[in-house]
Structure formats: structure tokens, C-alpha cells
Amino acid sequence: MDYIIGIDIGTTSTKAIAFDLNGKILCKKSIEYPILNPKPSYSEQDPEEIFTAVLNSIKSVIIENVYKKPIGVSFSAAMHSVIAVDKDGIPLTNCIIWADTRSNEYAEKIKNSKVGHEIYMRTGTPIHPMSPLSKLAWMQDNMKDIVNKTYKFISMKEYVFFKLFGKYVIDYSIASATGMFDIYDLKWNKDALAILNINEDKLSTPVSPTYVMKGILNGYASFMEIDSDTPFVLGGSDGCLANLGANAIKQGDAAITIGTSGAVRVISNKPKNDEKERIFSYILTENHYVLGGPVNNGGVIFRWFRDNFSPMEIQEAKDLNIDPYVLLTDKAMSVPAGSDGLIFLPYLLGERAPHWDANMRGVYFGINIKHTRDHFIRALLEGIIFGIYSVGRALEETTGKINTIYATGGFARSKMWVQMLADIFNKKVVIAESYESSGLGAAVIGMKALGVIDNIEEVENLVPISKEFYPDEKNHDIYMKNYKIFDRLYEKLKDEFKEITKIQ
Known part of the structure; x- marks a missing residue:
């Protein structure tokens, strides 16, 4: 059986997932x-x-798989990372990731400059400390010795490919999230x-x-078998x-991801930047653009609550x-929608969009004497x-109305x-059979590159739907008041x- 490996280099782990050519997961390994x-x-x-x-x-995936060697390996990676490397490709810094906000002052300065708005409109990346544009501006002033020794500024995926093949290349998709790449001309932006x-x-x-x-260089192929x-x-x-x-590629479809x-x-067939600078416009392929907005505060906030306030659930689990998340979620379900008027702003890591x-x-x-710990979990x-x-x-x-999530x-x-x-958005929510959407997306791009499929729209045949959720109007009304x-x-x-940030 032919198969392809999708690699998902994420914030907290890297996953290798073997897919057959119908999109079925054969095996996977997460580190x-x-x-x-x-x-x-x-x-x-x-x-x-x-x-x-x-x-x-x-x-691990190669060893576990009972079939012959893969037809290829294709990559997904987290955006906005920066590593300074010397002429031999040796890192001069750690990988500075999207969650790093040390360059906030520099982001504000660039955003408010004469060319700030034009840079956003040409690059599609909101000017924020997440982006390499802001990170490199900070490094110019605060890491001068390292900057002077730097041969290249690269992302995590570029580092992997340089180590494997000895060449510095960056795909349009990762480049379009740097704040330095013109998404119209497909070139580095001169103003940035x-x-x-x-x-x-x-x-x-x-x-x-x-x-x-x-x-593949340096014996890495032998190591990976x-x-x-x-x-x-x-x-x-x-x-x-x-x-x-996730097969969210048609007009009116939206993908909502909550991981860390x-x-x-x-997805659109052309960029659509926002004059208010609230959303991004990134490249999927030369003919497909992904429009949207990221938030810093997803599952990492739930993990923060678990790790700091849930010793009983951790032990019981x-x-x-x-x-332990199952136990915490069960407690949240004991509280009605709207948490009896308790509202939580989840911005522990600052915020990106909007x-x-x-x-x-x-x-x-809105805390009152009747609120319990379970209310705090649900809120x-x-x-x-x-x-x-x-x-x-x-x-x-x-970009227009969203119909299905x-x-x-x-x-x-x-x-x-x-x-x-579903209740908060008041829209139907669909769950694909596979949760590994980034890995499968990488596999689909790989199949297109290797001639297995003619176009990426064929993903529709690879993503069976496992569950559908419909909104509760009564709960929606309660949520909208909050x-x-x-x-x-x-x-x-x-x-x-x-x-408050000045004293923290």
C-alpha cells in the first residue's frame, strides 16, 4: 500500500502521521x-x-508501518518563528516563537510609522510582536553582536530543511506570515x-x-530508516x-482550531486585507489564500487552570x-450556559486578533457570592x-457570511x-473523522506535488464527517448578553x- 507521511511541527510537539492515499491514518507518533x-x-x-x-x-512511523517506504514526506509548521544562524547554519539564538512578545514596543512603532499600514496591506500580516518583522526590529537594537554574526534569519521549518538538504528555502505560506513578504508579488517586501x-x-x-x-545529507536518512x-x-x-x-475550502466554510x-x-482565491488591520491574509498555494485571525489564548488557558488550580482533579484522574480535562469539563457542565453572569477575559498571553x-x-x-469554582471553570x-x-x-x-464551521x-x-x-456562533459545527487536519493538509499538498492528485480540492474525498452539532437558540441568546x-x-x-504590564 502506498502512503505519505505528513509532518506537523507544532508549538508543543511534532507529529509524524502516515496516511494512505485515501486520507486514512495508518499510524502516528507525537514527540x-x-x-x-x-x-x-x-x-x-x-x-x-x-x-x-x-x-x-x-x-518511529517508518518502523511501525508494515508497508513499504513512503512515496514522500510533506510538512506543516507553526508560523512566525525566527532563528539567527551563522554561515555554517549553527543557531546563534533559540527559536523565538509566535508567543514571544518582547518586541511589543517595536511593533507599535512600526505600526504607527508612515509605511506601517502599507506594509500590512502588502504583506497581509498584522503588525504585532508575533511576527518576525517585529522580532527582527527588536534584535537589531538588543542583540547587535548576534545580528552582526548572523548569516540568515530563518524559521523552524527552514532550519529542518537546511539540516536535511543544505539549502535555505522558505515556502510562500510560511513567508507570508513573516510580515516581510509581498503576497501579491511573491517577493520579499522592500519597505519591510x-x-x-x-x-x-x-x-x-x-x-x-x-x-x-x-x-538527504549526513546520514539522517539512515537514522530515519x-x-x-x-x-x-x-x-x-x-x-x-x-x-x-478539514475540507473547509468552499465559500461560507470556516475552520476553527483550538489547540494551544x-x-x-x-479560504479565498485572492487576498482580502482589512483596512482596520484586524485579520491576516496568508498564502496556502499560489491560487488559494487563507484569511482569518489567530488568538493566543486557546487550550493553553485551560492547561493553566488545570496546572494551577486543579490538584484534586489531577490526582483523581x-x-x-x-x-483531568474530562473531570474539569464535567464540573463546567453542572453550571448553566452563561455561568450565571460570570465573564472571563482570557488574555493571559496578551492577544492577537482582533x-x-x-x-x-x-x-x-461579575463575581458574586453565589459563584463557585465550577462557575469559574465554565466561564x-x-x-x-x-x-x-x-x-x-x-x-x-x-469576507462575507460564515455558514458552516x-x-x-x-x-x-x-x-x-x-x-x-455552535451555540455562541449560532451556526452548524462539523467534526471531521480525523483530528489531524494540519498533518492531513500537509499530506494533501504532498500528494499534489507528487502528482497523486490533480488539485487540492480533491481533499473533499479524503475527509469523512464523523459528527455534526447544531446551535441551541436559547443558549445563544444567553451567551450574547454576556x-x-x-x-x-x-x-x-x-x-x-x-x-498593569508596566509593573508585572
């Missing part, structure tokens, strides 16, 4: 790694640790590079997501490929050999979905959380958020 926070607002990872995870995950005082030589060569490389001439397809970004892998972070995305304000912070609002889950809903509203204003990411395993999504307050709180607290 986790930590996020390093050496200082407040810093979020980094060890690039060599992630590279090793890529090698080991591929090796001028702000950074660098030229194209400091960056990789942009190529199509279907770009194929062969000839794979043929050295196995085609490796560059692929795209995890967010764009999640839409593809979260996003709302739709261990005794019962179940996931406000693009790294100063935002978390708030429980937290509702607050995360409210943040996603804020993006959905902005996206509909720019395709839910992906870890939260899609929770019936309660998915029903909450949401109106939720939405107003940002404007009322915006200045206070800025002040």
Missing part, C-alpha cells in the same frame, strides 16, 4: 518539547530539540526590509509549497493547512486513568470561545466545548491593561 521562558514576555524553543523530534517521529536595514541575502529563497527536495532520495515536500503553515485538512492557541480561517494588543490581560468580571471555557467569536465577527465583516484541534474531542462553539459585556470590557480596560 513533545517544552517552551522556554527565560524572561517575562520571552517564549523560545531549542531548535535542535525540535529537529531531533522531527527525525525521531519519522523514524528597509525598516530592518537588511537585504534579501539575509533571508531564504521563497518557493512554492509544492517544492520538492531530494538527497528512509531512502535518501525520498521526496520531501516543503508544504505550508499549520494554520493554512488546517483549513485544507486558536484561529478562525476561511490519575487514579481513574483518565484525562485587537492585536500584547498588553491585554486576563480578567474575571473560562466560554471566555476562550468569546475570544474566537470576536475574530469570527471581524472576519464576516471583511469545521472544528479542528484538541478541543474538537470535547462534545461540551464544541456544542458551546458577549456584549465581554466586548465592551476591552475598550473600558485598554488603558489599565497598558498600566
Whole structure:
């Protein structure tokens, strides 16, 4: 049986997933790694640790699979990462990831400059500390010695491909999320590079997501137990490929992902940037653009609550050999929709869309004597979905009405959380049979690159639907009363958020 491996280099783990050519998962391997926070607002990872995870995950899948060697390996990767490397490709820095907000001051400066709006309109990337544009501006002033030694500024996926093949290439999809790439001309943006005082030589060569490389170097093929001439397809970004892998590629379809972070995305045949600068416009392929907005505060917020306030559930779950999130969700279900007026602003990591304000912070609002810990759990889950809903509203204003939501990411395993999504958006929510949408999206791009399929729209034949959820109108009305307050709180607290960050 022919099969292809999709690699998903994520924020907290790398997954290697073997798919047959009908999209069925044959086997998979996930390897986790930590996020390093050496200082407040810093979020980094060890690039060599992630590279090793890529090698080991591929090796594990190759060994486990009973079929012959794969027809190819295709990649998905998290966006917005930056590594400075020297002339030998050795990292001079850790991998600075999307969650890092140390460059907030520089992002604000660029955004408010004469060319800030034009850079956004040409690159499709909102100017925010998540983007490499802002990160590199910060590095110019705060890492001068390292910048002077830097041969290239690259992403995590570029590092992997350089190690494997000795060439610096970046796919249009990852490039389109840097804030430095013109999504219309498919070239590095001159205004962005001028702000950074660098030229194209400091960056990789942009190529199509279907770009194929062969000839693995340095014995890595032997380690992975794979043929050295196995085609490796560059692929795209995890967010764009999640839409593809979920089959959310038709007009009126939206993919909503909640993993560590979260996003709302739709696909268009052309870029559609927002004059209010609320949404992104990234490249999936040369003929497909993914429009939407990301949020920082997804499942990581639920994990924060679990790790810091749920020792009883953690121990009970261990005794019962179940996931502690199941117990916490059960407690949330004991509270009615709307949490009896308790509202949670989930901005523990600042926020990206739609406000693009790294100063935002978390708030429980409306606490009264009747509220219990279970109310706090439910309000937290509702607050995360409210943040996603804020993006959905902005996206509909720019791109048109959303009819159906395709839910992906870890939260899609929770019936309660998915029903909450349907109720808040007041729309049908569909769950695909496979939760591995970014990995499947990578596999689909790989099949297109290798001539297995003629166009990516054939994904429709690869994604069977397992569940559908329909909104409860009564719950929607309750949620909207809370949401109106939720939405107003940002404007009322915006200045206070800025002040509190000065003393944290």
C-alpha cells in the first residue's frame, strides 16, 4: 500500500502521521518539547530539540508501518518563528516563537510609522510582536553582536530543511506570515526590509509549497530508516493547512482550531486585507489564500487552570486513568450556559486578533457570592470561545457570511466545548473523522506535488464527517448578553491593561 507521511511541527510537539492515499491514518507518533521562558514576555524553543523530534517521529512511523517506504514526506509548521544562524547554519539564538512578545514596543512603532499600514496591506500580516518583522526590529537594537554574526534569519521549518538538504528555502505560506513578504508579488517586501536595514541575502529563497527536495545529507536518512532520495515536500503553515485538512475550502466554510492557541480561517482565491488591520491574509498555494485571525489564548488557558488550580482533579484522574480535562469539563457542565453572569477575559498571553494588543490581560468580571469554582471553570471555557467569536465577527465583516464551521484541534474531542462553539456562533459545527487536519493538509499538498492528485480540492474525498452539532437558540441568546459585556470590557480596560504590564 502506498502512503505519505505528513509532518506537523507544532508549538508543543511534532507529529509524524502516515496516511494512505485515501486520507486514512495508518499510524502516528507525537514527540513533545517544552517552551522556554527565560524572561517575562520571552517564549523560545531549542531548535535542535525540535529537529531531533522531527527525525525521531519519522523514524518511529517508518518502523511501525508494515508497508513499504513512503512515496514522500510533506510538512506543516507553526508560523512566525525566527532563528539567527551563522554561515555554517549553527543557531546563534533559540527559536523565538509566535508567543514571544518582547518586541511589543517595536511593533507599535512600526505600526504607527508612515509605511506601517502599507506594509500590512502588502504583506497581509498584522503588525504585532508575533511576527518576525517585529522580532527582527527588536534584535537589531538588543542583540547587535548576534545580528552582526548572523548569516540568515530563518524559521523552524527552514532550519529542518537546511539540516536535511543544505539549502535555505522558505515556502510562500510560511513567508507570508513573516510580515516581510509581498503576497501579491511573491517577493520579499522592500519597505519591510528597509525598516530592518537588511537585504534579501539575509533571508531564504521563497518557493512554492509544492517544492520538492531530494538527497538527504549526513546520514539522517539512515537514522530515519528512509531512502535518501525520498521526496520531501516543503508544504505550508499549520494554520493554512488546517483549513485544507478539514475540507473547509468552499465559500461560507470556516475552520476553527483550538489547540494551544486558536484561529478562525476561511479560504479565498485572492487576498482580502482589512483596512482596520484586524485579520491576516496568508498564502496556502499560489491560487488559494487563507484569511482569518489567530488568538493566543486557546487550550493553553485551560492547561493553566488545570496546572494551577486543579490538584484534586489531577490526582483523581490519575487514579481513574483518565484525562483531568474530562473531570474539569464535567464540573463546567453542572453550571448553566452563561455561568450565571460570570465573564472571563482570557488574555493571559496578551492577544492577537482582533485587537492585536500584547498588553491585554486576563480578567474575571461579575463575581458574586453565589459563584463557585465550577462557575469559574465554565466561564473560562466560554471566555476562550468569546475570544474566537470576536475574530469570527471581524472576519464576516471583511469576507462575507460564515455558514458552516469545521472544528479542528484538541478541543474538537470535547462534545461540551464544541456544542458551546455552535451555540455562541449560532451556526452548524462539523467534526471531521480525523483530528489531524494540519498533518492531513500537509499530506494533501504532498500528494499534489507528487502528482497523486490533480488539485487540492480533491481533499473533499479524503475527509469523512464523523459528527455534526447544531446551535441551541436559547443558549445563544444567553451567551450574547454576556458577549456584549465581554466586548465592551476591552475598550473600558485598554488603558489599565497598558498600566498593569508596566509593573508585572
